[in-house]
Amino acid sequence: MDHHKVLIVGGGNAGISLAARLLRDGADDVAIVESESVHRYRPMLNYVGGGEATMADLERPAATVMPKDATWIRDRVVSCDPAAPSVITRGGRTITCTTLVVATGLEEDWAATPGLREAYAAGWAGSTFLVESAPKVWPALRDLTSGRVVFSMPPEPAPCAATALKPLFMACDHWQRAGVLQDLDVHLVLPGPTPIGVAEGDAVLEDALTAYGVRVLRDARVTAVGERQVTVRSGSSTVVLDDLAYAHVIPSYRAPQWVAESDLAGSTEAGLVDVDPQTLRHRRHGAVWSLGDVADLGIKPSGGALRKQVAVLSPNILATDGDRLQHYDGYTVMPITVARHQLLLVEVDREGRPAPTIPVPDLVRPRRLTWAVDRYALPQVYFRRILRGRV
Known part of the structure; x- marks a missing residue:
């Protein structure tokens, strides 16, 4: 039976960026369960579908983006016991952990x-x-x-x-x-x-x-x-x-079937992980946390929201008794093109109030510069900084 201090299920944006941030914040023995051999910057799929990018622009071998000090378990989880906590993989492995993070995304x-x-x-x-x-x-x-x-x-x-x-x-x-x-x-x-x-x-x-x-x-x-x-x-x-x-x-x-059918899920029809939307800790299992699309955070999920979630979750996982847990304000972002080279950026908190990353200029106004940042700059930031826990 394998055991890790922190076990992250899912090697997408959420799982890798959190693992990298945890390691930078001093964690050791962090493992990621991910079966895919190719990692993708998924927001760019829309540009592929709009004739503005190719699949080669958004794909990297998973081995090149996994944090080098993390253990990569090349398998897929098929069931979970959040009380233990532990998971069973498709390959028949039982993996126990001190802290479990569910970062699978949706299917x-x-x-x-x-x-x-x-x-x-x-x-x-x-x-x-x-x-x-x-x-x-x-x-x-x-x-x-x-x-x-x-x-x-x-x-x-x-x-x-x-x-x-x-x-x-x-x-x-x-x-x-x-x-x-x-x-x-x-x-x-x-x-x-x-x-x-x-x-x-x-x-x-x-x-x-x-x-x-x-x-x-x-x-x-x-x-x-x-x-x-x-x-x-x-x-x-x-x-x-x-x-x-x-x-x-x-x-x-909806959430993966093994999530929806376990005690991880709450009352949502989609089987989302039942976490406190501010601390990202599971409401019934204190050693379980979740972030990203699969977590029930009361927001419209987005890749851009993960930056704020990771910044809250890493210190919360590493908190010791008596430390006050940090809170996620529900920030999310919606980048939308209104023409081939014009894009607006809507940033809001959990209550739908404006939460701009920068006060000026008004990014809700469609701009060519905002489009260029979304199409060209953010993918570079993603691979070079976000996945390395530096944003």
């Missing part, structure tokens, strides 16, 4: 949208949120000159749901420049009454949707996908959009 809930997987396989639907699908999205969108197109935002919880608007706006800008936008019938399915639920950002986004002539279905979600058609439920009514040229439909998300 697709295919059962929530029957027919969606088959539509991806057929090629007339896709999603920039999926590694296998993202490279196929832009070739499909780029060459459209007429017909009906549907885009959707996933309901929460989802990995930075607001960025699902990026492919929509980048495609509309392309079609407008190509002189074919007026021949396309573009629809957007929103899970809420407005795009992101933040007044300042919504005002900009609604203006852009109007300018591009996008038809918006509000308080709606895609419930089924058929042959070149999607079924949308909006309130008590059902709308069928058929004869589709393309559908950029994002699947629903």
Whole structure:
């Protein structure tokens, strides 16, 4: 039986950046369970789907980003005993630990949208949120000159749901420049009454949707996908959009099954880890912590939120008796392009109040500079600093 002082389940942004920060803060014997051999900067998948990046821009061998002083367990967790705490891996290993951190992220809930997987396989639907699908999205969108197109935002919880608007706006800008936008019938399915639920950002986004002539279905979600058609439920009514040229439909998300079926989960339908949203400690198991998309933090998850979560969680894990635990204020960020090279950045706290990282300029106003930072600077910061626990 293996034992580690700190065991982190998940080797994405959350797991690696936390492990690196813990080691820099003086922890020893930190282990990460991660089966993937390739690490990806997932926010750039939207740029792949918008024709602005390639998969090579966002992928690195996992061995090059794992903290060198951490133990990498190349396996996948299939069950957990949070009271021990311990986990069992797909390879049959039982691993115990003093401190357990759940940083798995979310997984697709295919059962929530029957027919969606088959539509991806057929090629007339896709999603920039999926590694296998993202490279196929832009070739499909780029060459459209007429017909009906549907885009959707996933309901929460989802990995930075607001960025699902990026492919929509980048495609509309392309079609407008190509002189074919007026021949396309573009629809957007929103899970809420407005795009992101933040007044300042919504005002900009609604203006852009109007300018591009996008038809918006509000308080709606895609419930089924058929042959070149999607079924949308909006309130008590059902709308069928058929004869589709393309559908950029994002699947629903939920916690991994082993999380949802264990005592880690709370009462959420998606099976999120039941933590105190301020300290990130599990409400019933004091040796268990969680961060990122899989944690029930009362926010709209985003990769940018992890910077603040890691800064709180590392000292909290290392705190000794009598130390006051630090609190996470619920900061999250939503970067959204409204044209190919124009991006707005919405930063809010848990209550939805503005929480800008810098006071000026106003980053909610779309700017080319903000787009350039999001597209080119942040990936470098991610690989060179965030994953090394330096941000």
